[in-house]
Amino acid sequence: MGFDGTDLSARxxxxxxxxxxxxVILFRRNIEEAAQTHALLRDAQRVLAIPMFLCVDMxxxxxxxxxxxxxxxxxVAQVAATASAKLFRKHGRLIGDEIRALGFxxxxxxxxxxxxxxxxxxxxxxxxxxxxxxxxRYARAFLRGLRDADILGCGKHFPGLGEGTLDSxxxxxxxxxxxxxxxxxxxxxxxxxxxxxxxxxxAHASFPDVTGDLLPASLSKKWIRDVLxxxxxxxGLVISDDLEMGGVLAAAPIGDxxxxxxxxxxxxxxxxxxxxxxxxxxxxVYKLAESDGDFARLVTKKAKxxxxxxxxxxxxxARTAPRPTPRTIDxxxxxxxxxxxxxxxxxxxxx
Numbered sequence: 001m002g003f004d005g006t007d008l009s010a011r012x013x014x015x016x017x018x019x020x021x022x023x024v025i026l027f028r029r030n031i032e033e034a035a036q037t038h039a040l041l042r043d044a045q046r047v048l049a050i051p052m053f054l055c056v057d058m059x060x061x062x063x064x065x066x067x068x069x070x071x072x073x074x075x076v077a078q079v080a081a082t083a084s085a086k087l088f089r090k091h092g093r094l095i096g097d098e099i100r101a102l103g104f105x106x107x108x109x110x111x112x113x114x115x116x117x118x119x120x121x122x123x124x125x126x127x128x129x130x131x132x133x134x135x136x137r138y139a140r141a142f143l144r145g146l147r148d149a150d151i152l153g154c155g156k157h158f159p160g161l162g163e164g165t166l167d168s169x170x171x172x173x174x175x176x177x178x179x180x181x182x183x184x185x186x187x188x189x190x191x192x193x194x195x196x197x198x199x200x201x202x203a204h205a206s207f208p209d210v211t212g213d214l215l216p217a218s219l220s221k222k223w224i225r226d227v228l229x230x231x232x233x234x235x236g237l238v239i240s241d242d243l244e245m246g247g248v249l250a251a252a253p254i255g256d257x258x259x260x261x262x263x264x265x266x267x268x269x270x271x272x273x274x275x276x277x278x279x280x281x282x283x284x285v286y287k288l289a290e291s292d293g294d295f296a297r298l299v300t301k302k303a304k305x306x307x308x309x310x311x312x313x314x315x316x317x318a319r320t321a322p323r324p325t326p327r328t329i330d331x332x333x334x335x336x337x338x339x340x341x342x343x344x345x346x347x348x349x350x351x
Contacts, residue, residue, distance in 0.1 A: 001025070002272035006032050008043040015275065016047040019282055022268050022306050023053030023106065028065050034102055034324040037069070041103035042320070051310055051317035053152070055106040058095050061125045063109075070098055070329055071336040074343050075125035076111065080134070082346040085141045087339075092145020092153075094339055098332055099151060101324050105317055106152040108201060110139045112189040114162035122167055130162070132188035139189060143196050150316045155193060157203035157241060158228060159217055160186030164205055168247030173205040174214060182210065191232050198313070199237045200228065202266060204247030216248050219257060224265030237309050238265060242272040243281060255284025259295070267302045 001021045003012055006029075016024075024044055031037045041054050057063050061075020079091045092110075099107060112135050113119065115127035128135040139155070146153045157168075159182060164173035177186075190200065202224060206214040210222065217223040218240045228234050240261040241248070248257050258269045258281040269285075271278045289296040310317055 001278045002027060002030075003275055003278070004029065006030055006036055007040055008047075012044070013047055015278075016044060019278070020048060020050070021052065023055050025055040025057075025108075025270070025272055026065070026104075027057075027272070028068070031065060031069055031102075034069055034329050038101075038103040038321070038323055050307070051105075051314070053106040053317075054104045055108060056099055056104050057108045058099050058104075059109045059111055059126055060091065060095060063111075063126060066098060066102070069102075071333045072340075073098070073336055074340055076128055076138070077115075077125035078343055078347070080128040080138050082343055084346060085137060087343060087346065088138045088141035089145040089148075090339060090342075092142035093148045094145070094335060096146040096149025096151040098336075100149050100321050101328055101332060103321055104151070105319070106154070106199075107146060108154045108156060109146075110142045110153065110155065111157070112136075112139050112155050112193070113157055113160050114186055116162040118163045118165050119161055122164065123161065127162070132185055136189050136192045139193060140196055143193070150319055152198045152313065152316065154199035154201050154239070155190060155197040156201035157205075158190055158200050159203065159205075159207065159223060161203055161205055162186055166247075168204040168241070168245055170246040172214070172216060172247040172250040175205055175207050176209055177207065179210050182207070187227075187232070190228065190234065194232055194234045194236075197234070197236055198309075199239055200234060201239050201241055201270075202228075202261070204241055204245050214251070216251050218243075218248055218266070219251060219260040219264055221264045224261075229265055237267045237306065239268040240266045240270050242270050244271060244273050244277050254281050257281075258285050259288055262298065262302060263295075267305050 002025050045052055056065050059076055060073035064073055111126045113127055115130045128138045143153045163175045163177050166173040202218045204216045204218050206216055243254050243257045254277050271281050289299050
Protein backbone atom coordinates (compact mmCIF):
# COMPACT_ATOMS: atom_id res chain seq x y z
CA MET A 1 0.00 0.00 0.00
CA GLY A 2 0.96 3.60 -0.57
CA PHE A 3 -0.12 6.52 1.60
CA ASP A 4 0.17 10.26 2.03
CA GLY A 5 2.52 12.08 4.37
CA THR A 6 6.16 12.14 5.39
CA ASP A 7 5.80 10.85 8.94
CA LEU A 8 3.84 8.23 10.85
CA SER A 9 0.62 10.00 11.79
CA ALA A 10 -1.89 8.49 14.21
CA ARG A 11 -4.15 7.81 11.23
CA UNK A 12 -1.46 5.91 9.36
CA UNK A 13 -0.44 3.97 12.48
CA UNK A 14 -4.04 2.85 12.94
CA UNK A 15 -4.35 1.95 9.26
CA UNK A 16 -1.20 -0.18 9.29
CA UNK A 17 -2.27 -1.94 12.47
CA UNK A 18 -5.70 -2.73 11.04
CA UNK A 19 -4.74 -3.77 7.52
CA UNK A 20 -1.44 -5.48 8.41
CA UNK A 21 -0.18 -5.00 4.83
CA UNK A 22 2.46 -7.16 3.26
CA UNK A 23 4.44 -4.02 2.54
CA VAL A 24 4.45 -0.29 1.91
CA ILE A 25 5.69 1.71 -1.07
CA LEU A 26 7.03 5.26 -0.92
CA PHE A 27 6.98 7.89 -3.64
CA ARG A 28 8.55 11.34 -3.88
CA ARG A 29 5.57 12.76 -1.99
CA ASN A 30 6.73 10.72 1.03
CA ILE A 31 10.44 11.49 0.70
CA GLU A 32 11.81 14.84 1.88
CA GLU A 33 15.30 13.87 2.99
CA ALA A 34 17.32 10.82 3.95
CA ALA A 35 16.93 10.69 7.74
CA GLN A 36 13.19 11.48 7.50
CA THR A 37 12.66 8.63 5.00
CA HIS A 38 14.59 6.21 7.18
CA ALA A 39 12.52 7.22 10.23
CA LEU A 40 9.24 6.86 8.34
CA LEU A 41 10.05 3.32 7.21
CA ARG A 42 11.40 2.37 10.65
CA ASP A 43 8.32 3.70 12.42
CA ALA A 44 5.96 2.00 9.96
CA GLN A 45 7.69 -1.35 10.47
CA ARG A 46 7.53 -1.02 14.25
CA VAL A 47 3.72 -1.09 14.08
CA LEU A 48 3.81 -4.69 12.81
CA ALA A 49 5.43 -7.82 14.17
CA ILE A 50 5.92 -9.37 10.72
CA PRO A 51 8.60 -7.78 8.50
CA MET A 52 7.19 -5.79 5.58
CA PHE A 53 8.42 -5.36 2.06
CA LEU A 54 9.63 -1.74 2.22
CA CYS A 55 9.40 -0.81 -1.44
CA VAL A 56 10.36 1.88 -3.91
CA ASP A 57 10.47 2.20 -7.71
CA MET A 58 14.14 2.91 -8.32
CA UNK A 59 15.53 2.32 -11.80
CA UNK A 60 17.62 5.43 -12.40
CA UNK A 61 16.95 8.08 -15.02
CA UNK A 62 13.30 9.12 -15.23
CA UNK A 63 12.29 6.67 -12.47
CA UNK A 64 14.48 7.92 -9.63
CA UNK A 65 12.64 8.72 -6.39
CA UNK A 66 15.84 9.82 -4.64
CA UNK A 67 17.37 12.16 -7.22
CA UNK A 68 16.59 15.24 -5.09
CA UNK A 69 17.52 13.57 -1.81
CA UNK A 70 20.89 12.11 -2.81
CA UNK A 71 21.84 12.54 -6.49
CA UNK A 72 20.52 11.53 -9.93
CA UNK A 73 21.50 8.01 -11.01
CA UNK A 74 22.07 7.19 -14.72
CA UNK A 75 19.19 5.61 -16.60
CA VAL A 76 18.93 2.00 -17.69
CA ALA A 77 19.53 3.01 -21.32
CA GLN A 78 22.66 4.99 -20.42
CA VAL A 79 24.15 2.08 -18.49
CA ALA A 80 23.08 -0.49 -21.08
CA ALA A 81 24.91 1.51 -23.76
CA THR A 82 28.21 0.64 -22.07
CA ALA A 83 27.67 -3.07 -22.87
CA SER A 84 29.59 -3.77 -19.66
CA ALA A 85 28.27 -6.49 -17.34
CA LYS A 86 30.54 -5.03 -14.66
CA LEU A 87 28.74 -1.68 -14.91
CA PHE A 88 25.34 -3.36 -15.08
CA ARG A 89 26.05 -5.04 -11.74
CA LYS A 90 27.53 -1.83 -10.38
CA HIS A 91 24.31 -0.02 -11.34
CA GLY A 92 22.30 -2.50 -9.27
CA ARG A 93 24.72 -2.35 -6.36
CA LEU A 94 24.75 1.44 -6.30
CA ILE A 95 20.96 1.69 -6.38
CA GLY A 96 20.75 -1.10 -3.81
CA ASP A 97 23.16 0.62 -1.43
CA GLU A 98 21.34 3.91 -1.91
CA ILE A 99 17.89 2.61 -1.04
CA ARG A 100 19.20 0.29 1.70
CA ALA A 101 20.78 3.31 3.40
CA LEU A 102 17.34 4.96 3.55
CA GLY A 103 15.67 1.87 5.01
CA PHE A 104 14.17 0.09 1.99
CA UNK A 105 14.55 -3.63 1.33
CA UNK A 106 12.70 -4.07 -2.01
CA UNK A 107 13.15 -2.37 -5.38
CA UNK A 108 10.48 -2.70 -8.06
CA UNK A 109 13.17 -3.06 -10.73
CA UNK A 110 14.49 -4.03 -13.23
CA UNK A 111 12.16 -3.15 -16.08
CA UNK A 112 12.60 -5.86 -18.73
CA UNK A 113 10.16 -4.47 -21.30
CA UNK A 114 11.76 -4.47 -24.73
CA UNK A 115 12.67 -1.22 -26.47
CA UNK A 116 10.43 -1.45 -29.52
CA UNK A 117 9.55 1.67 -31.47
CA UNK A 118 5.90 1.52 -30.41
CA UNK A 119 6.64 2.22 -26.74
CA UNK A 120 9.65 4.52 -26.94
CA UNK A 121 7.66 7.69 -26.25
CA UNK A 122 6.29 6.03 -23.12
CA UNK A 123 9.18 3.95 -21.78
CA UNK A 124 12.11 5.86 -23.26
CA UNK A 125 15.32 5.39 -21.28
CA UNK A 126 13.77 2.79 -18.96
CA UNK A 127 14.51 -0.02 -21.42
CA UNK A 128 17.71 -1.77 -22.47
CA UNK A 129 17.20 -2.91 -26.05
CA UNK A 130 14.76 -4.46 -28.49
CA UNK A 131 17.00 -7.52 -28.23
CA UNK A 132 15.76 -9.76 -25.39
CA UNK A 133 19.18 -11.34 -24.88
CA UNK A 134 20.77 -7.95 -24.21
CA UNK A 135 17.94 -7.16 -21.83
CA UNK A 136 18.52 -10.44 -19.99
CA ARG A 137 22.25 -9.76 -19.69
CA TYR A 138 21.62 -6.36 -18.12
CA ALA A 139 18.83 -7.55 -15.83
CA ARG A 140 20.75 -10.56 -14.52
CA ALA A 141 23.75 -8.43 -13.59
CA PHE A 142 21.57 -5.65 -12.13
CA LEU A 143 19.77 -8.19 -9.92
CA ARG A 144 23.12 -9.48 -8.69
CA GLY A 145 24.04 -5.95 -7.76
CA LEU A 146 20.80 -5.57 -5.80
CA ARG A 147 21.48 -8.87 -4.03
CA ASP A 148 24.99 -7.67 -3.14
CA ALA A 149 23.26 -4.83 -1.28
CA ASP A 150 20.67 -7.18 0.33
CA ILE A 151 17.81 -5.77 -1.74
CA LEU A 152 15.02 -7.79 -3.38
CA GLY A 153 14.29 -7.04 -7.03
CA CYS A 154 11.15 -7.42 -9.12
CA GLY A 155 10.86 -8.05 -12.86
CA LYS A 156 8.31 -5.91 -14.66
CA HIS A 157 5.99 -5.49 -16.55
CA PHE A 158 4.90 -9.04 -17.41
CA PRO A 159 4.15 -10.10 -20.16
CA GLY A 160 5.76 -6.96 -21.63
CA LEU A 161 4.82 -3.41 -22.57
CA GLY A 162 7.31 -3.06 -25.41
CA GLU A 163 4.66 -2.99 -28.14
CA GLY A 164 2.25 -0.79 -26.16
CA THR A 165 1.31 2.62 -27.54
CA LEU A 166 -0.86 3.78 -24.62
CA ASP A 167 0.18 4.72 -21.09
CA SER A 168 -1.35 2.08 -18.78
CA UNK A 169 -1.43 4.68 -16.00
CA UNK A 170 -4.23 6.32 -17.98
CA UNK A 171 -5.63 3.84 -20.53
CA UNK A 172 -5.59 0.11 -21.23
CA UNK A 173 -3.07 -0.73 -23.96
CA UNK A 174 -4.25 -3.43 -26.35
CA UNK A 175 -1.20 -5.16 -27.79
CA UNK A 176 -1.97 -7.17 -30.91
CA UNK A 177 0.97 -9.51 -31.07
CA UNK A 178 1.02 -13.21 -31.87
CA UNK A 179 1.83 -15.73 -29.16
CA UNK A 180 4.87 -17.11 -31.00
CA UNK A 181 6.42 -13.64 -31.21
CA UNK A 182 5.68 -12.85 -27.57
CA UNK A 183 7.22 -16.17 -26.54
CA UNK A 184 10.43 -15.56 -28.52
CA UNK A 185 10.77 -11.86 -27.62
CA UNK A 186 8.88 -10.25 -24.72
CA UNK A 187 8.62 -13.40 -22.61
CA UNK A 188 12.23 -14.51 -23.05
CA UNK A 189 13.52 -12.42 -20.08
CA UNK A 190 10.94 -14.06 -17.79
CA UNK A 191 11.80 -17.51 -19.12
CA UNK A 192 15.54 -17.08 -18.66
CA UNK A 193 15.36 -15.16 -15.36
CA UNK A 194 12.58 -17.11 -13.69
CA UNK A 195 14.96 -18.25 -10.93
CA UNK A 196 16.57 -14.82 -10.58
CA UNK A 197 13.44 -12.73 -9.97
CA UNK A 198 12.22 -12.77 -6.36
CA UNK A 199 9.01 -11.13 -7.63
CA UNK A 200 7.30 -10.38 -10.92
CA UNK A 201 4.89 -7.47 -11.46
CA UNK A 202 2.04 -8.02 -13.90
CA ALA A 203 1.04 -5.28 -16.34
CA HIS A 204 -2.29 -3.70 -17.09
CA ALA A 205 -2.32 -4.45 -20.81
CA SER A 206 -4.47 -6.75 -22.92
CA PHE A 207 -3.24 -9.22 -25.52
CA PRO A 208 -6.33 -10.20 -27.54
CA ASP A 209 -4.46 -12.46 -29.95
CA VAL A 210 -3.51 -14.64 -26.98
CA THR A 211 -6.58 -14.51 -24.73
CA GLY A 212 -9.31 -13.69 -27.24
CA ASP A 213 -10.53 -10.76 -25.13
CA LEU A 214 -9.47 -7.34 -23.80
CA LEU A 215 -8.95 -8.46 -20.20
CA PRO A 216 -5.74 -6.96 -18.74
CA ALA A 217 -2.96 -9.47 -18.08
CA SER A 218 -3.12 -8.42 -14.42
CA LEU A 219 -6.63 -9.97 -14.20
CA SER A 220 -6.00 -12.91 -16.51
CA LYS A 221 -5.72 -16.54 -15.36
CA LYS A 222 -4.33 -17.35 -18.80
CA TRP A 223 -1.38 -15.02 -18.30
CA ILE A 224 -0.64 -15.37 -14.58
CA ARG A 225 -1.59 -18.93 -13.72
CA ASP A 226 -1.18 -20.69 -17.06
CA VAL A 227 1.76 -18.84 -18.65
CA LEU A 228 3.83 -17.27 -15.87
CA UNK A 229 3.41 -19.93 -13.20
CA UNK A 230 2.83 -23.14 -15.18
CA UNK A 231 4.41 -22.77 -18.62
CA UNK A 232 7.35 -20.56 -17.59
CA UNK A 233 7.63 -22.12 -14.14
CA UNK A 234 8.05 -18.97 -12.08
CA UNK A 235 8.02 -19.86 -8.36
CA GLY A 236 8.46 -16.43 -6.78
CA LEU A 237 5.83 -13.92 -5.71
CA VAL A 238 3.50 -12.34 -8.25
CA ILE A 239 2.22 -8.81 -7.61
CA SER A 240 -0.19 -6.73 -9.64
CA ASP A 241 0.82 -3.33 -10.91
CA ASP A 242 -0.95 -0.46 -9.13
CA LEU A 243 -4.69 -1.17 -9.14
CA GLU A 244 -5.44 2.56 -9.21
CA MET A 245 -4.12 2.85 -12.76
CA GLY A 246 -6.54 3.68 -15.53
CA GLY A 247 -5.46 0.62 -17.50
CA VAL A 248 -7.08 -1.74 -15.00
CA LEU A 249 -9.91 0.50 -13.80
CA ALA A 250 -11.14 0.48 -17.40
CA ALA A 251 -11.84 -3.24 -16.87
CA ALA A 252 -13.05 -3.35 -13.25
CA PRO A 253 -13.54 -1.11 -10.19
CA ILE A 254 -10.70 -1.41 -7.72
CA GLY A 255 -12.37 -3.85 -5.32
CA ASP A 256 -13.34 -6.19 -8.14
CA UNK A 257 -9.87 -5.82 -9.66
CA UNK A 258 -8.29 -6.87 -6.35
CA UNK A 259 -10.45 -9.99 -6.25
CA UNK A 260 -9.85 -10.82 -9.91
CA UNK A 261 -6.07 -10.46 -9.81
CA UNK A 262 -5.89 -12.76 -6.76
CA UNK A 263 -8.20 -15.26 -8.45
CA UNK A 264 -6.05 -15.07 -11.59
CA UNK A 265 -2.89 -16.00 -9.69
CA UNK A 266 -1.38 -12.86 -8.13
CA UNK A 267 -0.11 -13.33 -4.58
CA UNK A 268 -0.27 -9.64 -3.66
CA UNK A 269 -2.07 -6.54 -4.87
CA UNK A 270 -0.53 -3.09 -5.14
CA UNK A 271 -2.56 0.05 -4.36
CA UNK A 272 -0.26 3.05 -4.42
CA UNK A 273 -1.95 6.37 -3.89
CA UNK A 274 -5.32 7.12 -2.33
CA UNK A 275 -5.86 5.68 1.14
CA UNK A 276 -9.59 5.32 0.52
CA UNK A 277 -8.76 3.06 -2.43
CA UNK A 278 -6.47 0.97 -0.21
CA UNK A 279 -9.35 0.53 2.23
CA UNK A 280 -11.80 -0.28 -0.56
CA UNK A 281 -9.58 -2.97 -2.06
CA UNK A 282 -8.96 -4.51 1.36
CA UNK A 283 -12.59 -4.44 2.47
CA UNK A 284 -13.88 -5.91 -0.80
CA VAL A 285 -11.46 -8.84 -0.57
CA TYR A 286 -12.18 -9.32 3.15
CA LYS A 287 -15.96 -9.34 2.74
CA LEU A 288 -15.86 -11.88 -0.07
CA ALA A 289 -13.56 -14.10 2.01
CA GLU A 290 -16.09 -13.95 4.86
CA SER A 291 -18.93 -15.17 2.64
CA ASP A 292 -17.17 -17.45 0.14
CA GLY A 293 -15.28 -20.43 1.54
CA ASP A 294 -13.42 -21.18 -1.68
CA PHE A 295 -12.16 -17.60 -1.94
CA ALA A 296 -11.23 -17.62 1.77
CA ARG A 297 -9.08 -20.70 1.18
CA LEU A 298 -7.50 -19.03 -1.84
CA VAL A 299 -6.59 -15.92 0.16
CA THR A 300 -5.26 -18.05 3.02
CA LYS A 301 -3.06 -19.95 0.56
CA LYS A 302 -1.68 -16.71 -0.84
CA ALA A 303 -1.02 -15.27 2.61
CA LYS A 304 0.95 -18.42 3.40
CA UNK A 305 2.99 -18.02 0.23
CA UNK A 306 3.86 -14.45 1.19
CA UNK A 307 4.77 -15.46 4.76
CA UNK A 308 6.86 -18.40 3.52
CA UNK A 309 8.73 -16.06 1.20
CA UNK A 310 9.37 -13.65 4.07
CA UNK A 311 10.78 -16.53 6.12
CA UNK A 312 13.03 -17.46 3.20
CA UNK A 313 14.28 -13.86 2.99
CA UNK A 314 14.13 -13.21 6.76
CA UNK A 315 17.77 -12.22 7.20
CA UNK A 316 17.47 -9.65 4.40
CA UNK A 317 14.12 -8.27 5.61
CA ALA A 318 15.26 -8.17 9.23
CA ARG A 319 18.39 -6.18 8.43
CA THR A 320 18.02 -2.57 9.52
CA ALA A 321 20.41 0.06 8.20
CA PRO A 322 21.61 2.65 10.71
CA ARG A 323 20.15 6.13 10.50
CA PRO A 324 21.85 7.83 7.54
CA THR A 325 24.20 10.66 8.43
CA PRO A 326 25.36 13.54 6.21
CA ARG A 327 28.62 11.62 5.82
CA THR A 328 26.69 8.57 4.54
CA ILE A 329 24.88 10.68 1.97
CA ASP A 330 28.08 12.45 0.91
CA UNK A 331 29.72 9.07 0.24
CA UNK A 332 26.74 7.94 -1.83
CA UNK A 333 26.79 11.19 -3.80
CA UNK A 334 30.46 10.68 -4.52
CA UNK A 335 29.89 7.10 -5.68
CA UNK A 336 27.02 8.17 -7.93
CA UNK A 337 29.17 10.91 -9.47
CA UNK A 338 32.04 8.47 -10.05
CA UNK A 339 29.69 5.91 -11.58
CA UNK A 340 28.12 8.52 -13.82
CA UNK A 341 31.56 9.55 -15.05
CA UNK A 342 32.53 5.92 -15.65
CA UNK A 343 29.39 5.39 -17.73
CA UNK A 344 30.03 8.60 -19.65
CA UNK A 345 33.64 7.73 -20.40
CA UNK A 346 32.80 4.17 -21.38
CA UNK A 347 30.19 5.30 -23.89
CA UNK A 348 32.22 8.29 -25.04
CA UNK A 349 29.40 10.75 -24.31
CA UNK A 350 30.54 14.34 -24.02
CA UNK A 351 29.53 16.49 -21.05
